[in-house]
Amino acid sequence: MSNKEVEVVFQPEGKRAKVPGGTNLLECADEAGVDIKSDCGGKQVCGKCKVIIEEGADSLSSPTSKEREELGEDLDEGYRLACAAEVGGNVLATVPDESRRGKQVILTEGLEVDFEIDPPLKKYRVEPETPSLADDTPDFERMRNFLNSEYGTQVEDIEHSTLKKLPRVLRDNMGRYEETFTASVLDNNLIRLEKGQKEDYYGVAVDIGTTTVVAYLTDMRTGEVISISSTMNPQVKYGEDVMRRVTMSFQEENGMEKLNKVIVEGLNDLLGEVCEDAGITRDDIMEVTVVGNTGMHNLFVGIHAEFVSKSPYVQAVGRSLDLTPKESKIDIYEGGNVHVLPTIAGWMGADTVGCLITTTPYEQKETQLMIDVGTNGELVLGNEDRLIGASTAAGPALEGAHVKHGMRAAPGAIQYVRIDPSTYEPKLDIIENEPARGLCGSGIIDIVAEMVRTGILQQNGRFNKDLETDRVRKSKAGKGNEYVAVWAEDSGIDKDIVISLEDVREVQLAKGAIRAGSNILMDEFGVETVDEIALAGAFGNYIDPTSALIIGLFPEIDRDKVNMVGNAAGIGSRLALIDEEKRKEAEWLVDEVKYYRLAAHEGFDMSFAKAQWFPHTKKDELYPNYDEILALREEESEL
Amino acid sequence: MSNKEVEVVFQPEGKRAKVPGGTNLLECADEAGVDIKSDCGGKQVCGKCKVIIEEGADSLSSPTSKEREELGEDLDEGYRLACAAEVGGNVLATVPDESRRGKQVILTEGLEVDFEIDPPLKKYRVEPETPSLADDTPDFERMRNFLNSEYGTQVEDIEHSTLKKLPRVLRDNMGRYEETFTASVLDNNLIRLEKGQKEDYYGVAVDIGTTTVVAYLTDMRTGEVISISSTMNPQVKYGEDVMRRVTMSFQEENGMEKLNKVIVEGLNDLLGEVCEDAGITRDDIMEVTVVGNTGMHNLFVGIHAEFVSKSPYVQAVGRSLDLTPKESKIDIYEGGNVHVLPTIAGWMGADTVGCLITTTPYEQKETQLMIDVGTNGELVLGNEDRLIGASTAAGPALEGAHVKHGMRAAPGAIQYVRIDPSTYEPKLDIIENEPARGLCGSGIIDIVAEMVRTGILQQNGRFNKDLETDRVRKSKAGKGNEYVAVWAEDSGIDKDIVISLEDVREVQLAKGAIRAGSNILMDEFGVETVDEIALAGAFGNYIDPTSALIIGLFPEIDRDKVNMVGNAAGIGSRLALIDEEKRKEAEWLVDEVKYYRLAAHEGFDMSFAKAQWFPHTKKDELYPNYDEILALREEESEL
Ligand code: FES
Ligand code: FES
Numbered sequence A, B: 001m002s003n004k005e006v007e008v009v010f011q012p013e014g015k016r017a018k019v020p021g022g023t024n025l026l027e028c029a030d031e032a033g034v035d036i037k038s039d040c041g042g043k044q045v046c047g048k049c050k051v052i053i054e055e056g057a058d059s060l061s062s063p064t065s066k067e068r069e070e071l072g073e074d075l076d077e078g079y080r081l082a083c084a085a086e087v088g089g090n091v092l093a094t095v096p097d098e099s100r101r102g103k104q105v106i107l108t109e110g111l112e113v114d115f116e117i118d119p120p121l122k123k124y125r126v127e128p129e130t131p132s133l134a135d136d137t138p139d140f141e142r143m144r145n146f147l148n149s150e151y152g153t154q155v156e157d158i159e160h161s162t163l164k165k166l167p168r169v170l171r172d173n174m175g176r177y178e179e180t181f182t183a184s185v186l187d188n189n190l191i192r193l194e195k196g197q198k199e200d201y202y203g204v205a206v207d208i209g210t211t212t213v214v215a216y217l218t219d220m221r222t223g224e225v226i227s228i229s230s231t232m233n234p235q236v237k238y239g240e241d242v243m244r245r246v247t248m249s250f251q252e253e254n255g256m257e258k259l260n261k262v263i264v265e266g267l268n269d270l271l272g273e274v275c276e277d278a279g280i281t282r283d284d285i286m287e288v289t290v291v292g293n294t295g296m297h298n299l300f301v302g303i304h305a306e307f308v309s310k311s312p313y314v315q316a317v318g319r320s321l322d323l324t325p326k327e328s329k330i331d332i333y334e335g336g337n338v339h340v341l342p343t344i345a346g347w348m349g350a351d352t353v354g355c356l357i358t359t360t361p362y363e364q365k366e367t368q369l370m371i372d373v374g375t376n377g378e379l380v381l382g383n384e385d386r387l388i389g390a391s392t393a394a395g396p397a398l399e400g401a402h403v404k405h406g407m408r409a410a411p412g413a414i415q416y417v418r419i420d421p422s423t424y425e426p427k428l429d430i431i432e433n434e435p436a437r438g439l440c441g442s443g444i445i446d447i448v449a450e451m452v453r454t455g456i457l458q459q460n461g462r463f464n465k466d467l468e469t470d471r472v473r474k475s476k477a478g479k480g481n482e483y484v485a486v487w488a489e490d491s492g493i494d495k496d497i498v499i500s501l502e503d504v505r506e507v508q509l510a511k512g513a514i515r516a517g518s519n520i521l522m523d524e525f526g527v528e529t530v531d532e533i534a535l536a537g538a539f540g541n542y543i544d545p546t547s548a549l550i551i552g553l554f555p556e557i558d559r560d561k562v563n564m565v566g567n568a569a570g571i572g573s574r575l576a577l578i579d580e581e582k583r584k585e586a587e588w589l590v591d592e593v594k595y596y597r598l599a600a601h602e603g604f605d606m607s608f609a610k611a612q613w614f615p616h617t618k619k620d621e622l623y624p625n626y627d628e629i630l631a632l633r634e635e636e637s638e639l
Helices: A025-032 A065-077 A139-151 A160-170 A234-238 A242-251 A255-278 A294-301 A350-359 A441-453 A501-525 A545-551 A568-578 A580-592 A604-610 A626-638 B025-032 B065-077 B139-151 B160-170 B234-238 B242-251 B255-278 B294-301 B350-359 B441-453 B501-525 B545-551 B568-578 B580-592 B604-610 B626-638
Strands: A005-011 A015-020 A050-055 A079-081 A091-094 A104-108 A111-114 A121-126 A181-186 A189-195 A202-208 A212-219 A225-232 A285-292 A321-323 A337-340 A368-373 A377-382 A387-392 A413-419 A426-430 A472-474 A481-486 A497-500 A532-536 A562-566 A593-596 B005-011 B015-020 B050-055 B079-081 B091-094 B104-108 B111-114 B121-126 B181-186 B189-195 B202-208 B212-219 B225-232 B285-292 B321-323 B337-340 B368-373 B377-382 B387-392 B413-419 B426-430 B472-474 B481-486 B497-500 B532-536 B562-566 B593-596
Touching (some): A005 A025, A015 A025, A025 A091, A050 A065, A065 A079, A121 A139, A160 A189, A181 A285, A202 A294, A234 A242, A242 A255, A242 A294, A285 A350, A285 A568, A294 A337, A294 A350, A350 A532, A350 A562, A350 A568, A350 A580, A387 A501, A413 A441, A441 A481, A441 A501, A441 A545, A481 A501, A501 A593, A532 A568, A545 A562, A562 A568, A568 A580, B005 B025, B025 B091, B050 B065, B139 B181, B160 B189, B181 B285, B202 B255, B212 B568, B225 B255, B234 B255, B242 B255, B255 B285, B285 B350, B285 B568, B294 B337, B294 B350, B350 B368, B350 B532, B368 B501, B377 B501, B413 B441, B426 B481, B441 B497, B441 B501, B441 B626, B497 B501, B501 B593, B501 B604, B545 B562, B562 B568, B568 B580
Parallel strands (some): A202 A285, A532 A562, B387 B593
Antiparallel strands (some): A005 A015, A050 A079, A050 A091, A121 A181, A181 A189, A202 A212, A212 A225, A481 A497, B005 B015, B050 B091, B321 B337, B368 B377
């Protein structure tokens, strides 16, 4: 075999490598950037690296005996083991799906998520015969037949704008087919046909939060996020909280139109930003996936939302939606798709589904409690056997709302607090080291935990009035006492920044709701402890698990069994964009998660009352190692 | 059993009857206007009249012994024979599809077409439980489940505008579900939900001819056409013939946009007319079906049409299309559907498919030759075993184009001609008895046939110059001779109306093409004669079969084996609108009809030349009974 350079092309991507003769196809694939499974490391024994030789079979090295054994009859069908076959001339090979390596990508600090790069939307290189009088199969049917015979891909429909241009796109000026095209197929639908080889294509995963909207521009070939942009949800101007907006949507004239218009415009602006950043055009974006709570979902899709906001909180649709760019008014490639993830029940929305396909409790033996703290607190408890869930009206306080000096995680927000147990003086960490303007979610949990640990707060949430410090004082504005975190002269707002009894009360209500919800789910599930906790939500990455344990936000658990999964809903949107299996899981979850209505649960009120204490009225029973947790914190604080 | 009046409701339509106790369900159904099969005439022996009792089973008479025998286990499933069960109280019964009577409707003079009223688009009465905290299934899934459990109907998707309004449409002012709704389902898609019981719904079958566009407003419950409107194809202003328009579509700037716009506007005008006539609104129209030749198809859909007009005449798509009202710009109910029938090959278009699902050669043992004379002449030959087809560039002359005094079938057109063989004086029938302005298609065939019969024309098409009449003379304008059909003083155009040698030549070319095409198809099929001829096309209903035989337009055949099927393409559009099976047949035909390219056929030129004679150069061989045909005409003429 000569050493001359040869070219190897891998289908369906059409990726190419130029290599010296004698290189094996597995190395060629690596060179071309095509991922082929090779579990045995190229030793010709695992049989995973099968490829189909389309052209140039004769120029390959003869099949080895191991190869014959591994492939059997497949050998006659044109299969070779990539790790065995060495090239001696140009080769065109197809890499079947089964031989492709799934990728494992670490998406967030707290979590490794397994997924395959297997987007529902796929591109294929097509090289059909030009029609003739003897073979006058219509253009669409010709593409369909090629995709079916070459890739086993079923195509049934063709998107309307694609059809209209099809005859022209296919042909050169002489009326004959060009040689190579790229077909984009989504759900058996030919949604695009481009001249030549257009390997790259893009999608955008979107997370519509009540407060923040994030867009992740994704390279669909690699799953890589190549640009992120976020913005405040422009609906905020109509109301900070989701219920106000939903109410406006049906009470105010053209309320829905206004709310829908601003979020659509906001999204289109974000898409424009990520495109500009990445140097692509809107027309390059083929698909968008969307998660959001039920309110955001309805206002984005334009669904009449009156009745999902009133008992019995029934949503219009559970299953996922596929909208055209026209229907959704999202400005991407006109034949593209906007996929909205499904919702589980009333207010357990597409955001929770996004979290679950990220934390995947259904794939493990260990029991996971997933807590998504956002506008509400959503809880899902379960493992591979079953999943149960509940919503709590818990979120806002923990995100800084309803707390007098609460604020978003922005410059000037206190995000970390430690209190000296002898002097009651606080040590603070403020975002961007600006003069403090308030406390963000993690700061609130920190400060309350530290007030509990240092005895400023009693177990029942009352202030201890007998402390030797002017930081604890009678509240100037409201009732009861308050703790001064920052004196006016050091603050950025020329006022003392305080945590009042009322603020503590808000935290108690919020954490009590989540804790009581967890308890009821654990009762229903028949467990007394959980094996792991996944903490999701915009502030999930910042919250200190020890502080959360001190206030009793969740059941007692080893600190390293608490995973901060960050914006898991957004990650779920990304996963759904690039992994078809994840969409199926999402759809499956709708029926799979049994949803409990806490309000309807007999024991809820009592459980709720008990869970408002720090960490709980049944502290000794539920937090047997509470003192160790406090000790751990003390050690940390001393560092 | 008392004789008190009771109410019986039949599902899924929700049709009602108030009847005295003791009435059997078959009579109730008749009263309610529900068609139930009763092959044995209600004698409890055919078992065809099965219904499912949903409510009120106890109030029915006990099952008879014949009934037990007929129904067996079905009895336990709630089935009864409608002809046996007598009502004693209110009853709710479902009539399964199998028990519904198919309708046979005579659509045209020449043809009985069997079809079922089984539109792909169906309406269902739905009466779902109102949601509660205990049962919070989403609105869409609730409808889906109801349709599935009550009717076995699979619903997977919901049309976007229907989804947006869904929660509001379902509920009263108290937020509870209303009692009854009507769901419209098309292809597993819930496309409409209306409050209350809305039995009636409408569709429009459209036939886009090169010259004329026809719209048939149809009651989808009965298949009945309740209003017809037609108009000249507004594209005519851009060119009478289809090729000119197709060429304009890609050669002229915005050519496609202009042509598409006028036909869409024209169609929307027609829809407006039929709606007004029937006293309904556009919003009541749920579906539109469209047939037309490949040119009309492409210009309507907006498909780039350059390459279907050039060799190898490959169309963009064969399969049928389902377009949204937005995509097609057709102004009907926004969630409705525009179904465009499939095309078989290049220029054997949706119009031919429409003809074939009307004449259904594939359902019979007898060999049928279907001739659709329009802009082209389309030929399909076959029976239940196989079908072969071909196109001939034949139509225009037979429709009056390219003939000097040819005109459309309009007032003043000569549509019937008999010539006295001794005096050569013609007897004419003129549309609306106005002074003659020209000859329409049937008049042209008549006059040529009579000129042949009376010896004015020789078998080869030349004039016989030795006749004692001033009606045959040297042509004033063109070459050769001509026959004067109407003297100037009697005409409505102050000119002699003549048939010249050139006109005869045009007829020879057209009929020669069709005749040669038939011959080649018959050769390919392996038959020397055909069992029947179906003559379709705008003028199919008017042409005189004896005249057609005299000139040799088609093979020799018994006169009563020639069926005039009129505008079979338009009938096909109507059938596809109301019978799902017909759509499947249409789709199946695309692959089933083997298409021959006559131009590519070796023997075509010779065959074409021979077929131009009257009736054929091989007259004795192909028309052994020609003299009898002439004799038959003589008898007719004497009447
Ligand atoms: S990599 Fe194991 S057989 Fe090829
Ligand atoms: S009509 Fe024949 S069994 Fe009822």
